[in-house]
Amino acid sequence: xxxxxxxxxxxxxxxxxxxxxxxxxxxxxxxxxxxxxxxxxxxxxxxxxxxxxxxxxxxxxxxxxxxxxxxxxxxxxxxxxxxxxxxxxxxxxxxxxxxxxxxxxxxxxxxxxxxxxxxxxxxxxxxxxxxxxxxxxxxxxxxxxxxxxxxxxxxxxxxxxxxxxxxxxxxxxxxxxxxxxxxxxxxxxxxxxxxxxxxxxxxxxxxxxxxxxxxxxxxxxxxxxxxxxxxxxxxxxxxxxxxxxxxxxxxxxxxxxxxxxxxxxxxxxxxxxxxxxxxxxxxxxxxxxxxxxxxxxxxxxxxxxxxxxx
Amino acid sequence: xxxxxxxxxxxxxxxxxxxxxxxxxxxxxxxxxxxxxxxxxxxxxxxxxxxxxxxxxxxxxxxxxxxxxxxxxxxxxxxxxxxxxxxxxxxxxxxxxxxxxxxxxxxxxxxxxxxxxxxxxxxxxxxxxxxxxxxxxxxxxxxxxxxxxxxxxxxxxxxxxxxxxxxxxxxxxxxxxxxxxxxxxxxxxxxxxxxxxxxxxxxxxxxxxxxxxxxxxxxxxxxxxxxxxxxxxxxxxxxxxxxxxxxxxxxxxxxx
Numbered sequence: 001x002x003x004x005x006x007x008x009x010x011x012x013x014x015x016x017x018x019x020x021x022x023x024x025x026x027x028x029x030x031x032x033x034x035x036x037x038x039x040x041x042x043x044x045x046x047x048x049x050x051x052x053x054x055x056x057x058x059x060x061x062x063x064x065x066x067x068x069x070x071x072x073x074x075x076x077x078x079x080x081x082x083x084x085x086x087x088x089x090x091x092x093x094x095x096x097x098x099x100x101x102x103x104x105x106x107x108x109x110x111x112x113x114x115x116x117x118x119x120x121x122x123x124x125x126x127x128x129x130x131x132x133x134x135x136x137x138x139x140x141x142x143x144x145x146x147x148x149x150x151x152x153x154x155x156x157x158x159x160x161x162x163x164x165x166x167x168x169x170x171x172x173x174x175x176x177x178x179x180x181x182x183x184x185x186x187x188x189x190x191x192x193x194x195x196x197x198x199x200x201x202x203x204x205x206x207x208x209x210x211x212x213x214x215x216x217x218x219x220x221x222x223x224x225x226x227x228x229x230x231x232x233x234x235x236x237x238x239x240x241x242x243x244x245x246x247x248x249x250x251x252x253x254x255x256x257x258x259x260x261x262x263x264x265x266x267x268x269x270x271x272x273x274x275x276x277x278x279x280x281x282x283x284x285x286x287x288x289x290x291x292x293x294x295x296x297x298x299x300x301x302x303x304x305x306x307x308x309x310x
Numbered sequence: 311x312x313x314x315x316x317x318x319x320x321x322x323x324x325x326x327x328x329x330x331x332x333x334x335x336x337x338x339x340x341x342x343x344x345x346x347x348x349x350x351x352x353x354x355x356x357x358x359x360x361x362x363x364x365x366x367x368x369x370x371x372x373x374x375x376x377x378x379x380x381x382x383x384x385x386x387x388x389x390x391x392x393x394x395x396x397x398x399x400x401x402x403x404x405x406x407x408x409x410x411x412x413x414x415x416x417x418x419x420x421x422x423x424x425x426x427x428x429x430x431x432x433x434x435x436x437x438x439x440x441x442x443x444x445x446x447x448x449x450x451x452x453x454x455x456x457x458x459x460x461x462x463x464x465x466x467x468x469x470x471x472x473x474x475x476x477x478x479x480x481x482x483x484x485x486x487x488x489x490x491x492x493x494x495x496x497x498x499x500x501x502x503x504x505x506x507x508x509x510x511x512x513x514x515x516x517x518x519x520x521x522x523x524x525x526x527x528x529x530x531x532x533x534x535x536x537x538x539x540x541x542x543x544x545x546x547x548x549x550x551x552x553x554x555x556x557x558x559x560x561x562x563x564x565x566x
Contacts, residue, residue, distance in 0.1 A: 017565075059398040062565040079400045087398035093391040095320060097327045106320065110313055110399040154395055 006070070007162045007193040008035035008058060013067035015053050015217075027053040029217035030067065035195055035210070037072075037161070040188045042208030042225075043197040044300065050217040051197045052090055055166045058195070059087045072161060083112065086155035090166040090197075092148065096140035100131060100150060103139065104157055111158030125153040129183055145176025152183055162193045169203060181207060205229075205296040213303055220303045228299045233269035234292035237276060238262060241284035248282045266292055313401040314409035320396075321413020324387075325379060334421040337371055338428040345436035357439045358529055364429045365444065365525040369451050371425070372418055373482065376455040379414040380462030381475035388566055397566065404558035411456075411463055411554065418455045422448050446539055447528045453546035454522035458482055460553035461517070467560045484509075485516035486523070517549045 015028040028050045035041045045051050056062035057069055060077035074081035095103055101122055108118045126132045129149040134142060142150065148168065155163055168184065169177040184207055187194060198204050204211060205225065212222040221228065240262040241249070249256050249265070254275060256263040267275050272289060279286055294302075341364050348356040384407070387393040397406060426448045434440045462478035469477065492509045521542045524534050 056566070059394075061394060061397060063563050079402055082398055082400040085398060085400075087395060089391060089394040089398075091391060092395065094395070095324060095392055097323065098320075106316055107395065107399070109316055110396060110401060112313075112400055151395075 005037050006034055007037045007039070007072055008033060008041075008069070008195060010034075010054070010058075010069040011067055013054075013057060013064045013069055015050070015057065015062065016065045019065065027217055028057075028064070031214070031217065031219055033069075033212060033219055033222065035193065035212075037193050038191055039210045040184075040194045040196060040208045041210045041212060042204035043195060043212050043214065044199060044201060044204050044296075045214035046199060046304070049214045051199075051214060052166060053217075054214070055087075055090075055164055055195075055197055059085065059164060084161040086158065086160035086163045088148075088151045088155045088163070088165045088168055090170060092151040094139045094147070094150065094154075097138060099136050099138055100142070101126070101135035104150070104153055107154040108157045111160075113158050121157050121159065125157040128156065128186065129153045130179070143176075145172050145179060148172060148176065148180055149183065152180065152187075156187065156192070160192070162195065163187065164195045164197075166197045167199070168196070169198070169200060177203070201296045201300055211296065213300055215304050215307050218307070220307055225296070229293045229296060230291050234266055235269050235272045235275075236264050236266050236288075236290050236292045237272070237279060238264045238287040238290075239279045239284040240287065241279065241282060245279075245282035245284050249278055249284075252278055254278065262287060313399070314405040314412065317396065317401075317406055317409025318412035318416060321383065321410045322416045323413075325383070325414055325417040330375065330379075330417065330421070333371075334424060337367060338425045341367060341425060342428045342432045345432045349436050357433065357437050357441075360429075360433060360437060361441070361444060362525065362529045364425075365447055365451075365528065368422055368425055368429075368448060369454075369523065369525065372422055372451045372455040373458060375414075375418045375421065376458040377462055377475050377478050377482070379417070380411075380459035381466045381478055382471045383410050383414050384463055384466050384561075385471045385474075394566065402558075403561050404554070407463065407467075407557050407561055408554060411460060411550075415452075415456045415459055418459070419452045422452050422455075441528070441531070443528045443531075443533055446534045447524050450522045450524055450534075450539070450542060453543055454519055457517050457522075457546050457549045457553070458519070460550045460557070464553050464557040464560065467557050467564065481516055482519055484513060486519035487513055488520060489513075518545075521545060 010031050010033040013028050013031040014026070017025040017027055031050070031054060033054070043051055043054065053062060057064050058071060058076050060082055063077060069076035071081040072084055104122045104125060105118050108121050109115070113121055123132070126135060129152050131146060131149055131153060134146065139147060139150065152165070152168065155165070165184070169180050172180065181203060184194065184196065188207070196204065196208055209225055210222070211225055211228055213220045238259055241256070246256050246263065254265050254267070256265050265275055276286065276289065344363060345356070345360045348360050387410070397403065426445060429444065430440050458478060461481050462474050465474035465477045487509070489510070492506055492513065527534055
């Protein structure tokens with residue numbers, strides 16, 4: 001993959017806390033990660049897997065023990081790397097005595113935005129997170145969900161090319177979670193690269209188009225969502241059939257199982273034509289032919305269990 | 311620099327939010343009524359007493375603010391995580407530290423200016439006397455607070471706030487010892503070899519806080535010579551710059 005198209009590139013990143021001491025913790029054990037520009041990348045893993053450490057290294061809040069990471073071609077941790085970066089921390093906290101609009105303009109100016117553009121950028125960011133009517137409210141007057149939306153606003157106010165969101169829906173009620181997810185989906189449509197760390201698999205499945213699974217400081221797999229959800233080339237054929245037809249199919253070596261409204265047979269992709277022909281030959285009514293899918297949760301548990309066993 | 315000033319403003323507002331201004335107002339009120347109380351009791355040389363007490367209180371208050379704020383302002387922001395979104399902005403950590411220091415010293419200076427102004431107004435009303443030389447002493451107190459805050463901030467970068475405050479105060483005490491004091495109390499005695507030389511060496515490595523304390527001269531009506539005044543200001547600025555370099559170096563690769 002040419003380096004110019006990468007928003008994030010980490011090579012053999014190790015992070016060891018308290019090295020050489022009795023309480024030594026290996027948070028990252030040689031992480032290799034590539035995120036293409038324009039992708040919405042879900043970075044998932046159990047608690048303690050190394051997600052937040054990775055995010056901190058990418059944003060310059062922590063330093064790798066060895067290896068290197070690059071943000072849009074610049075070495076992570078440098079001022080240049082943070083120029084096009086917006087960041088929402090895991091447990092975000094803000095200067096709560098300040099007004100929403102005031103603190104947002106502070107962030108825009110800290111990001112290096114010219115003074116003339118600040119007001120417009122703040123207006124746009126507040127509109128995007130639906131907080132325009134709370135511009136004059138103090139941060140402490142906002143609900144937790146609103147504060148998280150403000151967090152996204154401060155991350156995107158300077159129109160960064162890369163947004164790093166660390167557990168953006170953590171601790172929110174279902175309604176607020178949906179609001180935050182909707183905002184992220186709308187950002188996705190604007191072509192911003194989003195690096196989205198979470199342990200909520202359903203959320204990641206709905207939002208992201210690429211997934212990286214981290215466990216015990218190692219990246220187990222990084223792939224497009226479709227590849228993870230269709231782990232091998234298997235096809236599901238759904239159909240209606242009489243009992244006799246089912247018997248005939250069983251006799252032919254297939255294993256039809258009851259489905260919602262009929263039966264289905266799951267076979268390798270290469271056998272698709274054969275099974276479809278067999279169903280038709282036995283006077284079955286074909287309902288659908290689809291690629292077999294697993295949920296992200298299944299894929300995740302499968303990978304993590306394999307890694308633990310190894 | 312502009313980003314450091316934005317952080318300085320945030321830091322100043324944050325400090326004010328912690329209600330230290332109430333303490334400032336309380337002290338200002340106390341120093342406002344002091345000349346009235348002194349004049350009521352007909353104390354001889356009342357102007358001198360008022361100046362002495364007022365400058366002592368101002369100096370002490372500046373030290374307390376410098377130690378407390380200097381030791382807590384950086385760890386506080388990191389613990390509350392308000393620093394994280396800001397440090398992820400395209401600014402160096404050194405600039406952030408510089409901004410934090412500017413904000414807290416700004417608060418100390420504003421407090422001293424308010425208390426100093428109240429002292430002058432009160433002295434002019436109740437004692438019909440104002441000596442502008444108190445402002446020279448107050449300015450040097452401000453500079454002293456700046457150096458002490460930089461010491462505490464440096465310690466707070468790699469230790470807990472409580473330890474940073476204790477270490478900072480120890481540096482203040484040690485750096486403020488007079489040579490005469492060391493020679494008198496730490497000289498070799500019978501059977502005990504007191505480390506006066508070590509103390510002199512240690513003191514020489516630390517900022518000399520005695521230089522900033524010119525209360526006695528002002529109280530007795532002696533003007534602080536301008537060359538001395540400006541050389542102390544330059545001395546303070548040099549120490550602040552050096553301490554900021556140390557703090558920036560210590561903080562640059564710290565994991566947050």
